[in-house]
Amino acid sequence: MAIVSSPPSVTDVCRAAKHAARELAQADTERKDAALRAIAAALRARGEEIVQANEADVRAGREAGLSEALLDRLALDEERIEGIARAVEQIVALGDPVGEVIEGRKLPNGLDVRKVRAPLGVVAVVYEARPNVTIDAAALCVKSGNAIVLRGSSSAAHSNAVLAAIAAEAVVSEGLPEGCIGTIGSPTHPGAREELAELATLEGVVDLVIPRGGEGLKAALGAVATVPVMYAASGNCHVYVDAGADLQMAERIVLNAKTQRPGVCNAAETLLVHEAVADVFLPQIVSALAAAGVELRGDTYIHARASAHVREASDEDWETEYLAMTLAIKVVESVGEAIEHIARYGSGHSEAIVTRDTEAARAFQSAVDAACVYVNASTRFTDGGEFGMGAEIGNSTQKLHARGPIGLRELCTFKYLIEGDGHVRG
Amino acid sequence: MAIVSSPPSVTDVCRAAKHAARELAQADTERKDAALRAIAAALRARGEEIVQANEADVRAGREAGLSEALLDRLALDEERIEGIARAVEQIVALGDPVGEVIEGRKLPNGLDVRKVRAPLGVVAVVYEARPNVTIDAAALCVKSGNAIVLRGSSSAAHSNAVLAAIAAEAVVSEGLPEGCIGTIGSPTHPGAREELAELATLEGVVDLVIPRGGEGLKAALGAVATVPVMYAASGNCHVYVDAGADLQMAERIVLNAKTQRPGVCNAAETLLVHEAVADVFLPQIVSALAAAGVELRGDTYIHARASAHVREASDEDWETEYLAMTLAIKVVESVGEAIEHIARYGSGHSEAIVTRDTEAARAFQSAVDAACVYVNASTRFTDGGEFGMGAEIGNSTQKLHARGPIGLRELCTFKYLIEGDGHVRG
Numbered sequence: 020m021a022i023v024s025s026p027p028s029v030t031d032v033c034r035a036a037k038h039a040a041r042e043l044a045q046a047d048t049e050r051k052d053a054a055l056r057a058i059a060a061a062l063r064a065r066g067e068e069i070v071q072a073n074e075a076d077v078r079a080g081r082e083a084g085l086s087e088a089l090l091d092r093l094a095l096d097e098e099r100i101e102g103i104a105r106a107v108e109q110i111v112a113l114g115d116p117v118g119e120v121i122e123g124r125k126l127p128n129g130l131d132v133r134k135v136r137a138p139l140g141v142v143a144v145v146y147e148a149r150p151n152v153t154i155d156a157a158a159l160c161v162k163s164g165n166a167i168v169l170r171g172s173s174s175a176a177h178s179n180a181v182l183a184a185i186a187a188e189a190v191v192s193e194g195l196p197e198g199c200i201g202t203i204g205s206p207t208h209p210g211a212r213e214e215l216a217e218l219a220t221l222e223g224v225v226d227l228v229i230p231r232g233g234e235g236l237k238a239a240l241g242a243v244a245t246v247p248v249m250y251a252a253s254g255n256c257h258v259y260v261d262a263g264a265d266l267q268m269a270e271r272i273v274l275n276a277k278t279q280r281p282g283v284c285n286a287a288e289t290l291l292v293h294e295a296v297a298d299v300f301l302p303q304i305v306s307a308l309a310a311a312g313v314e315l316r317g318d319t320y321i322h323a324r325a326s327a328h329v330r331e332a333s334d335e336d337w338e339t340e341y342l343a344m345t346l347a348i349k350v351v352e353s354v355g356e357a358i359e360h361i362a363r364y365g366s367g368h369s370e371a372i373v374t375r376d377t378e379a380a381r382a383f384q385s386a387v388d389a390a391c392v393y394v395n396a397s398t399r400f401t402d403g404g405e406f407g408m409g410a411e412i413g414n415s416t417q418k419l420h421a422r423g424p425i426g427l428r429e430l431c432t433f434k435y436l437i438e439g440d441g442h443v444r445g
Numbered sequence: 446m447a448i449v450s451s452p453p454s455v456t457d458v459c460r461a462a463k464h465a466a467r468e469l470a471q472a473d474t475e476r477k478d479a480a481l482r483a484i485a486a487a488l489r490a491r492g493e494e495i496v497q498a499n500e501a502d503v504r505a506g507r508e509a510g511l512s513e514a515l516l517d518r519l520a521l522d523e524e525r526i527e528g529i530a531r532a533v534e535q536i537v538a539l540g541d542p543v544g545e546v547i548e549g550r551k552l553p554n555g556l557d558v559r560k561v562r563a564p565l566g567v568v569a570v571v572y573e574a575r576p577n578v579t580i581d582a583a584a585l586c587v588k589s590g591n592a593i594v595l596r597g598s599s600s601a602a603h604s605n606a607v608l609a610a611i612a613a614e615a616v617v618s619e620g621l622p623e624g625c626i627g628t629i630g631s632p633t634h635p636g637a638r639e640e641l642a643e644l645a646t647l648e649g650v651v652d653l654v655i656p657r658g659g660e661g662l663k664a665a666l667g668a669v670a671t672v673p674v675m676y677a678a679s680g681n682c683h684v685y686v687d688a689g690a691d692l693q694m695a696e697r698i699v700l701n702a703k704t705q706r707p708g709v710c711n712a713a714e715t716l717l718v719h720e721a722v723a724d725v726f727l728p729q730i731v732s733a734l735a736a737a738g739v740e741l742r743g744d745t746y747i748h749a750r751a752s753a754h755v756r757e758a759s760d761e762d763w764e765t766e767y768l769a770m771t772l773a774i775k776v777v778e779s780v781g782e783a784i785e786h787i788a789r790y791g792s793g794h795s796e797a798i799v800t801r802d803t804e805a806a807r808a809f810q811s812a813v814d815a816a817c818v819y820v821n822a823s824t825r826f827t828d829g830g831e832f833g834m835g836a837e838i839g840n841s842t843q844k845l846h847a848r849g850p851i852g853l854r855e856l857c858t859f860k861y862l863i864e865g866d867g868h869v870r871g
Contacts, residue, residue, distance in 0.1 A: 041788065045811055124833055130822060132832055139844055140814070226844055245667065247845050268867040275869035362467065384862050385471055388566070396556060396865030405870070406558055406861070407550055418565055418652055418858035419673050420845040432844035435832070436810050439822030441694035443701035444831070 026204075029217040033168055033224045035198035036141045040166035042196045044138045048115040050194060055111045055158055057189035059104040062154065065185055066100045072177040073150065080174055092149050093175055103151050106410060107158045113409040116427045117164045131438045136431045138164030140226035143218055144412070145170045145240065147232035150178040156229075157186045157200050159412050163430040168225070170203040170218065172232075212239065219244035226432075229425070231413055249421060251413030254284035254368035255340045256398045259357040259383065260304075262295035263376030268395060269300065270307055272373055275397040278311050282342050284414060285369045285391075285401040289337060289347040291357045297321075297350045305329060308346060317348045337364045354379045358386045365389060367416040369398040390416055390423035452630075455643040459594055459650045461624035462567045466592035468622040470564045474541040476620060477587055481537045483615035484584060485530040491611055492526045498603040499576065506600055518575050519601055529577050532836060533584045539835040542853045543590045557864040562857045564590030566652035569644055570838070571596045571666065573658035576604035582655075583612045583626050585838050589856040594651070596629040596644065598658075638665065645670035652858075655851070657839055675847060677839030680710035680794035681766045682824045685783040685809065686730075688721040689802030694821060695726065696733055698799055701823040704737050708768050710840060711795045711817075711827040715763060715773040717783045723747075723776045731755060731774075740771045747774050763790045780805045784812045791815060793842040795824035816842055816849040 403411030403424035829837030829850035
């Protein structure tokens with residue numbers, strides 16, 4: 020008779036991670052990098068096992084009627100596994116954030132004060148669908164000295180279980196502590212909403228929860244969380260073509276921001292055009308976008324002039340993150356009106372101005388309150404990799420702690436190290 | 446017949462602050478500093494008015510049976526007002542955090558990326574008793590380009606109303622927008638708990654709430670807040686005297702950390718002593734502390750040897766932030782046991798080791814997870830002013846965003862400014 024033991028509780032997994040985190044925080048770069056290399060090697064060596072587990076998920080997903088797009092996001096083959104392993108090796112190549120001196124000074128009284136980066140402790144990542152997140156997130160946490168607790172989607176439960184087990188065994192084989200890669204939920208216990216609430220209220224144990232998924236997941240977490248949560252962003256991004264724009268450049272940037280990968284958060288959703296260039300630029304950009312297959316929603320002015328290509332926009336269009344080949348267009352009277360529109364409808368992610376006018380560029384960068392504000396470049400560059408920060412675990416539109424790409428440094432806190440020679444306060 | 450108009454609602458005040466914040470974020474250093482100087486001048490010019498309002502609060506407090514200590518915290522005279530005005534002038538002398546480049550690089554593709562400090566927007570400060578916080582907090586927010594919403598205690602309502610009005614009028618006189626210093630509650634409407642809930646759920650309007658007060662206030666906020674909250678710390682701080690300590694230095698540091706100002710969060714609450722030096726150091730420190738008037742609670746070892754001066758400690762003593770002339774003492778076997786004790790009982794504020802042994806110092810600084818970790822110095826230095834950061838609005842024991850002193854930089858977020866020349870993503 021087989022004995023089926025129930026999996027450890029959420030609290031047990033998180034407490035084990037907390038215990039491991041204290042040792043992991045002390046691990047030097049060499050040991051952490053060796054652990055990451057061991058993960059990459061194990062992924063390659065155990066590809067067949069991963070593919071088999073993944074097939075069970077894909078089969079179940081097909082039976083449950085998942086769309087082909089979702090099934091494609093879910094599916095793993097040898098090539099995709101190789102891609103995941105390479106991504107781990109790229110994290111090896113990044114600098115270790117732990118111990119970096121952010122600033123330091125010798126005080127007039129002779130005390131040395133250094134502000135030094137340190138791991139947060141236990142980071143929980145709650146994610147949907149794509150199983151590669153299991154490894155990406157684990158590798159970023161190992162490198163930044165954090166224990167991780169993974170809580171994936173039930174639709175990828177078999178794949179995630181194998182991937183997490185491979186990563187956990189690999190890091191232990193290199194001398195990192197048991198428990199530094201923990202999982203909640205398993206193929207037989209995929210995990211319920213109550214587990215999410217348990218996770219999000221473990222104050223003093225879980226140092227940060229990062230949800231990677233839809234608005235439903237974020238709302239569910241927000242309603243119960245008492246531990247810190249860092250929300251990955253939605254992006255209602257704008258490109259503003261100023262009176263002083265180079266219109267050829269503007270066309271390239273608008274096309275890139277909208278069409279290069281429309282389903283991601285840094286793609287443009289609304290185009291704002293200064294009225295001084297509207298009569299020249301609109302026919303040009305409307306026909307270029309239409310030729311690229313973009314559906315357009317314009318304000319009254321634009322709709323009246325290009326009704327063949329442009330549907331009339333409603334107020335809702337200014338608020339919508341289409342994540343699709345659709346773009347709203349509006350004519351504005353000034354850079355000030357563009358800034359106002361973005362303040363009202365933007366989500367604080369990525370905003371761009373195209374202009375040769377330094378005064379307009381300066382006003383836009385100063386007044387627009389967003390994680391990333393571009394002059395003469397596409398919004399699509401908002402990405403840890405593009406910014407030279409390495410891999411990221413998401414993009415934040417919060418203002419506290421991390422704003423923009425959440426990379427290795429953003430997975431850290433800091434502490435002040437103060438050294439004296441018997442200093443006392445007078 | 447006098448017409449009594451009800452004060453604007455919490456939401457109205459915060460929305461006005463949000464509107465003002467957008468203009469204030471653009472104000473240059475010169476204009477903000479002129480506004481601060483105008484506040485200092487107005488405080489001096491209107492001292493009599495402030496003292497009169499304050500007398501009404503003190504009278505009401507005395508009738509309500511406030512303790513002499515609380516009445517003293519509440520009371521203002523010309524000298525204290527001069528001190529508040531000088532503190533504002535000290536903030537003028539600090540560097541403007543807005544626009545500081547935190548890091549920057551030119552990417553291989555030629556894009557310029559700069560990470561630049563920017564105001565948070567609207568900061569709400571909820572505070573108890575001391576009316577000087579009204580001006581300190583307002584001045585820090587003006588300098589960091591943030592609008593502030595003040596919500597003081599009803600026991601200081603008259604003083605706070607006059608101080609806030611003086612500050613608000615002064616900044617407007619120097620051209621800063623109306624609404625950038627807002628107040629909730631007034632002598633006739635001192636403000637209820639429902640107002641706190643309204644304030645703490647204004648997502649998208651209030652960017653940060655900072656409670657300055659007791660655990661009751663923090664718990665009340667934590668239970669309802671959906672906007673970010675930065676909690677000022679409680680401090681259960683330790684001094685660990687290592688086997689390798691200079692014992693004369695250790696005595697100086699322990700005395701300073703405990704007795705120089707016992708009522709504050711960076712004062713020491715527990716002394717840990719390595720067993721190798723216990724027989725020599727304990728008689729020395731116990732008699733020095735007793736002579737200084739400190740009540741001692743020792744573990745069994747210490748109690749057995751010095752029962753005349755030392756009461757036996759219970760488990761509760763290790764958890765207690767006395768904020769008084771009381772100190773718990775425990776003997777430990779190693780630096781490792783000291784680290785374990787601090788991990789279990791510390792509040793992550795300020796921890797100190799006294800040692801001449803570099804290996805012990807390094808282990809302690811690396812393993813202790815606290816905002817400030819000291820070697821051979823008193824915990825009493827944890828303070829924005831002492832650290833050369835200027836005035837602070839409190840001390841954070843959170844790990845995200847701000848840890849340790851909350852000064853001008855910690856009242857800021859940042860944004861990435863990216864400049865290209867038609868760059869698109871391939």
